[in-house]
Amino acid sequence: MPISSPKAEVHYPGNLAAVRSWFPDDAACLDYLDWLRWPDGFRCTHCGCEKGWRLPAGGWSCAGCRKRVRVLAGTIFQDTRTPLTVWFEAAWLMAVTKNGVSAASLQPLLGLGSYETAWAMCHKLRTAMGRTSKDLLSGDVEVDETFIGGVKTGGKRGRGAPGKAYVVMAVESTERGFGRCQLQVIPKIDAENLGQFLHRHITPGSVVISDALRSYPPAIADTFGHKPFNIKRSGLHAHEVLPGVHRVTSLLKRWLAGTHQSGVSAEHLQAYLDEFTFRFNRRHSRARGLLFLRLLEDAVNAPPTTMRELIKVPNPHSVKTPPPTRPVWPESLAAEPLDRPWRDIDRSELLP
Ligand SMILES: [Zn+2]
Numbered sequence: 001m002p003i004s005s006p007k008a009e010v011h012y013p014g015n016l017a018a019v020r021s022w023f024p025d026d027a028a029c030l031d032y033l034d035w036l037r038w039p040d041g042f043r044c045t046h047c048g049c050e051k052g053w054r055l056p057a058g059g060w061s062c063a064g065c066r067k068r069v070r071v072l073a074g075t076i077f078q079d080t081r082t083p084l085t086v087w088f089e090a091a092w093l094m095a096v097t098k099n100g101v102s103a104a105s106l107q108p109l110l111g112l113g114s115y116e117t118a119w120a121m122c123h124k125l126r127t128a129m130g131r132t133s134k135d136l137l138s139g140d141v142e143v144d145e146t147f148i149g150g151v152k153t154g155g156k157r158g159r160g161a162p163g164k165a166y167v168v169m170a171v172e173s174t175e176r177g178f179g180r181c182q183l184q185v186i187p188k189i190d191a192e193n194l195g196q197f198l199h200r201h202i203t204p205g206s207v208v209i210s211d212a213l214r215s216y217p218p219a220i221a222d223t224f225g226h227k228p229f230n231i232k233r234s235g236l237h238a239h240e241v242l243p244g245v246h247r248v249t250s251l252l253k254r255w256l257a258g259t260h261q262s263g264v265s266a267e268h269l270q271a272y273l274d275e276f277t278f279r280f281n282r283r284h285s286r287a288r289g290l291l292f293l294r295l296l297e298d299a300v301n302a303p304p305t306t307m308r309e310l311i312k313v314p315n316p317h318s319v320k321t322p323p324p325t326r327p328v329w330p331e332s333l334a335a336e337p338l339d340r341p342w343r344d345i346d347r348s349e350l351l352p
Contacts, residue, residue, distance in 0.1 A: 001039070001040075002294070002297060003036070003039050003293070003297065006290060006293055008287050008289055008290070011293060012287075012289040012290055012292055012293035013289050013292070014287075014288075014289045015288075015289070016089075016092060018289070019088060019089065019092050019292070020333075023084075023085060023088050024085075024334055025085065025332070025334040026083055026084040026085060026332060026334065027058070029084035029085060029087070029088050030058045030071055030072075030084060031058070032296070033071050033072065033075075033077070033084070033296065033299075033300050034058065034059075034071045036293070036296055036297045036300050037071060037075070037300040037301070042060050042069075044060075044062040044064055044065060044067070044069055045069055045073070045074060046062065046065050046067050046069070047062065047064045047065040047067075048064075049062050049063055049064025049065065051063035051064065052069070055068065058070070058071055059071050071300075072300075074303065074304065075299060075300045075301070075302065075303075075304060076124040076125070076127060076128055076299045076300075076302050076303075076304055076305065077299065077300075077304075078304035079304070082112075082117060082121065082330055083330065083331070083332035083333065083334070085332050085333035085334050086110050086112070086121075086330050086331075086332065086333055087121065088296075089110055089333060090106060090110060090121050090122070090125065091125060091292060091295050091296055091299070092292050093106065093109070094122065094125050094129075094275070094295070095125075095278070095279075095291040095292045095294070095295040096288045096289070096291055096292055098279075099255060099258065099259045100259060100275055100279065101122070101259070102122070102259050102260050102261070103115060103118040103119035103121075103122045104118075104261075106118045106121070106122060110330060110333070111330055111331060112330045113330050117330065120310055123268070123271055123305075123310050124299075124302075124305060124310070125275075125295065125299065126271040126272065126274055126275045127271065127274075127302050127305055128295060128298040128299040128301075128302040129274045129275050129277075129278035129295060129298065130270070130271065130274035130302075131298045131301065131302050135180065135281070136201060136202060136203040137170055137171075137172050137179070137180055137181075137182055137201055137202050137203065137206065138172070138202070138203040138206045139172055139173070139174065139179070139206055139207070140172070140173040140174075140206070140207045140209055140227075141170050141171065141172055141173065141202055141206050141207065141208055141209065142170065142171045142172075142173050142209045142210070142242045142243075142244040142245045143168065143169070143170045143194075143198065143208050143209065143210045143216075143245070144168075144169060144210065144211065144242050144245040144246075144249075145166060145167065145168045145169075145186075145189050145194075145213075146166075146167050146169065146245075146249050147164055147165070147166060147167070148164070148165060148167045148249075148252065148253065148256070148269065164266060165185045165266040165269050166185065166186050166187070166188065166189055167183055167184065167185055167186070167269070167273065168183075168184055168186050168189070168193070168194060168197045169181060169182070169183045169184075169245050169248055169249065170182045170183075170197070170198075170201055170202060170245075171244030171245050171247075171248050172244070173209065173243075173244050178243075178244040178247060178248070180280075180281040181244075181248050181277060181280055181281065182197075182201040182202075182277060183248075183252070183273040183274075183276065183277055184197050184200075184201070184270070184273065185266070185269050185270045185273065189213075189215065190215050191215040191216075191218040191219045192219075194215050194216065194219035195218070195219035195220075195221070198219055198220065198223070198224060199223065202224060204223045204224065205223075205224065205225070206224055206225070207224065207225035207226070207227055208220055208224045208225065208226050208227070209227045209228075209229070209241075209242065210226070210227075210228055210229070210242075211228065211229055211230070211231050211238070211241070211242070212228050212229065212230040212231070216228060229241045229242075248280070251276075251280070252273075252276055255276060256272065260272065278291075278295070279291070282294075
């Protein structure tokens with residue numbers, strides 16, 4: 001269960017300086033993840049027993065089945081060799097900054113040993129973000145399909161181009177503008193795929209606003225209301241009929257082209273859509289640190305993924321999928337304070 005009504009500076013740090021002072025070492029990070037995983041107290045993942053003893057090195061010994069339950073087992077952090085201090089800083093940058101951060105920028109920023117490590121961290125955090133965007137949209141909801149992604153390889157362009165994917169998107173239309181969105185890669189634009197998307201992301205009884213594509217009426221059936229617009233006949237531009245989805249499409253494309261240099265391949269696009277949705281749906285949240293808490297909360301509830309699962313089907317066009325190399329692990333960010341190393345003279349000489 002998500003932590004209800006968390007407070008700034010009590011349950012989550014308010015800024016990056018607070019992150020660093022709250023979590024100076026891996027033990028502090030581990031304790032925070034322990035609290036996020038079992039906010040109401042320990043519960044054994046093997047037998048469900050609610051009694052256990054804390055182990056000195058972190059984790060629990062179950063009183064029921066006597067098994068050891070590690071805090072990170074069964075989470076995205078399982079078997080990680082990257083220090084938790086590094087994970088926490090990456091999570092902060094991904095959750096809280098306006099455009100997130102790409103693996104290429106994260107690697108030098110955190111002194112990560114390889115691009116592969118940075119890429120896997122970012123992707124695992126995206127997996128966690130995908131878990132959080134499960135809220136159903138409601139009210140008037142604009143729905144449209146588009147064609148997104150594509151690593152530029154100089155070959156075919158347009159619909160048949162490699163690395164491109166169909167994306168269906170839904171955006172709540174509210175009196176004050178746009179509400180939340182949901183985005184999903186679908187294999188084909190037809191009634192079956194559109195229907196699955198609508199049922200998965202929109203509350204029954206909501207009103208779907210769409211263009212006049214023939215696949216919508218059977219996809220909508222009796223579950224939703226429907227306001228179709230024949231854009232050609234209406235004499236309006238598509239962005240006037242469906243302003244929400246057009247706004248989200250242009251923000252998304254700008255983000256993929258900017259932060260990610262258009263290097264996202266089709267088989268990984270869904271994870272990037274999840275990351276975009278995570279931040280877009282929380283764009284009005286003034287408590288930025290709350291996004292950090294929500295991301296880590298989902299990270300301890302998201303199942304682990306291996307590098308092999310992350311890479312999926314190798315695609316020769318996906319330039320941003322790291323080649324398998326010997327992994328190098330980053331240094332922990334925990335550090336003893338240094339005595340102003342930029343002063344190369346003995347500071348005692350400065351004293352009167
Ligand atoms: Zn147990």
